[in-house]
Amino acid sequence: MVITRFAPSPTGKLHIGGARTALFNFLYSKNQNGKFLLRIEDTDKKRSEKKFENQIISSLRWLGINFDGQEIYQSKNIDEHINIAKELLKRKKAYKCYCTPEELELERNETKKKGINYIYSGKCRNIKDEKNLPFVIRLKVEKNKKITLYDGVQGDVEIETNTIEDFILLRSDGSPTYNLSASVDDKLIKVSHVIRGDDHKINAVKQIILFRFMDWKVPKYFHIPLIHSESGKKLSKRENASTTDDYKKIGILPIALRNYLLRLGWSYKDKEIFNNEESIKFFNLKNIGKSPSKLDFERIKSLNEYYIKSLNEKELIENFLLYVNEFKQSLKIDTIEKISKNINILKNKAKTLSDIYDNSSFIFKYDESLILKSNLINTKNKVYLIDFLNELSKINDYCDTKITEVSELVLKKNNIKFKDLGQPLRMILTGSLKAPSIKDIIKILGLNETILRLKRHI
Ligand code: GLU
Numbered sequence: 001m002v003i004t005r006f007a008p009s010p011t012g013k014l015h016i017g018g019a020r021t022a023l024f025n026f027l028y029s030k031n032q033n034g035k036f037l038l039r040i041e042d043t044d045k046k047r048s049e050k051k052f053e054n055q056i057i058s059s060l061r062w063l064g065i066n067f068d069g070q071e072i073y074q075s076k077n078i079d080e081h082i083n084i085a086k087e088l089l090k091r092k093k094a095y096k097c098y099c100t101p102e103e104l105e106l107e108r109n110e111t112k113k114k115g116i117n118y119i120y121s122g123k124c125r126n127i128k129d130e131k132n133l134p135f136v137i138r139l140k141v142e143k144n145k146k147i148t149l150y151d152g153v154q155g156d157v158e159i160e161t162n163t164i165e166d167f168i169l170l171r172s173d174g175s176p177t178y179n180l181s182a183s184v185d186d187k188l189i190k191v192s193h194v195i196r197g198d199d200h201k202i203n204a205v206k207q208i209i210l211f212r213f214m215d216w217k218v219p220k221y222f223h224i225p226l227i228h229s230e231s232g233k234k235l236s237k238r239e240n241a242s243t244t245d246d247y248k249k250i251g252i253l254p255i256a257l258r259n260y261l262l263r264l265g266w267s268y269k270d271k272e273i274f275n276n277e278e279s280i281k282f283f284n285l286k287n288i289g290k291s292p293s294k295l296d297f298e299r300i301k302s303l304n305e306y307y308i309k310s311l312n313e314k315e316l317i318e319n320f321l322l323y324v325n326e327f328k329q330s331l332k333i334d335t336i337e338k339i340s341k342n343i344n345i346l347k348n349k350a351k352t353l354s355d356i357y358d359n360s361s362f363i364f365k366y367d368e369s370l371i372l373k374s375n376l377i378n379t380k381n382k383v384y385l386i387d388f389l390n391e392l393s394k395i396n397d398y399c400d401t402k403i404t405e406v407s408e409l410v411l412k413k414n415n416i417k418f419k420d421l422g423q424p425l426r427m428i429l430t431g432s433l434k435a436p437s438i439k440d441i442i443k444i445l446g447l448n449e450t451i452l453r454l455k456r457h458i
Pocket residue numbers: 006007008009041182195196200
């Protein structure tokens with residue numbers, strides 16, 4: 001059975017690179033009717049935080065990336081990691097290294113002088129007698145061999161074992177290192193396919209060596225090229241649009257971000273838009289690209305605009321309200337009703353949920369000071385505004401054609417163009433010039449509120 005896993009360290013928020021890794025693992029397992037597991041790599045107690053763990057899990061949920069069963073905590077398996085280190089000692093595939101930090105520093109400086117890359121010399125490899133000194137346990141990487149990493153994305157990569165350090169399995173305080181814990185856990189949960197970022201390629205080689213020493217079946221590896229920022233550099237965690245939260249905050253829909261991440265470094269014919277079922281149906285590992293992909297913020301926004309346009313009303317409203325609750329001032333019930341009823345007008349030209357909020361703001365955040373500041377209302381146009389108000393007051397119910405009749409009447413009477421009336425009218429009714437059409441504004445505000453706002457300013 002195909003078993004994949006996503007193994008984040010809860011030391012920060014979910015990065016979009018991580019989200020893509022999780023998505024690929026999830027889609028592949030579902031495509032193969034397998035399992036997708038979540039393993040929280042929380043052995044670094046100093047840097048791991050519960051709040052990040054929660055954030056990662058809720059971001060995955062938000063994106064519809066659902067893992068099977070309960071999340072697995074790496075820290076709960078530490079005893080088993082230690083057992084395996086001891087087993088490797090027993091098999092003479094690992095050894096105790098008594099080097100002090102000062103000795104290692106010396107080694108490092110020596111090699112630096114020679115201009116070679118430093119790896120630990122292995123000088124404790126052949127110590128026969130136990131010493132009563134602090135030690136770390138290192139893996140005894142075979143010398144003068146070639147190891148092939150069968151990477152499903154990059155093809156076979158051949159590596160000389162002499163370039164691989166006798167890496168530490170257990171630190172001097174007895175705690176296991178990442179490469180030991182990850183290998184043991186991957187074996188424990190029977191991972192069949194390890195799909196993760198390119199930056200773990202060297203770790204894969206180390207993990208393969210350990211797997212072989214333990215006579216375990218080595219999983220298949222797939223290393224996805226990293227995501228680069230728009231400027232072409234490796235995307236850093238400090239970049240401002242680097243976590244899934246950064247996108248959520250500006251009102252990107254989860255379905256849009258998910259679709260964007262799917263196509264970032266993976267393709268299927270010329271298909272651009274995938275719904276959730278299609279993404280599972282068409283996903284495969286062989287179409288993962290070999291070169292780094294570049295983040296394209298405009299593309300994310302235009303995908304988001306596409307989804308805002310094509311999502312059904314109910315879903316859009318749900319997404320919008322969740323967004324407002326989390327990131328904006330809360331709205332009154334009647335405002336929510338007005339927005340919901342008119343969402344198809346208010347979503348016009350919106351690229352993000354935040355744009356919908358801004359488009360709607362004239363309903364709940366009517367800033368009258370802007371009307372004065374705009375200098376748009378003068379004695380001349382007050383005349384037609386009063387005419388408009390008088391005619392409007394004669395109407396009982398809102399109706400498109402009646403509003404058209406009223407404005408035509410006013411235009412004719414004063415011999416003016418629509419803009420002469422429309423501009424000051426829009427300003428008075430919304431406190432802004434960027435708003436829906438006059439008819440839509442009146443429809444959304446309702447006749448009473450429209451008349452109220454007009455009366456206050458003329
Ligand atoms: N905790 C590691 C990370 O977040 C996991 C790497 C792996 O997938 O093995 O980079």
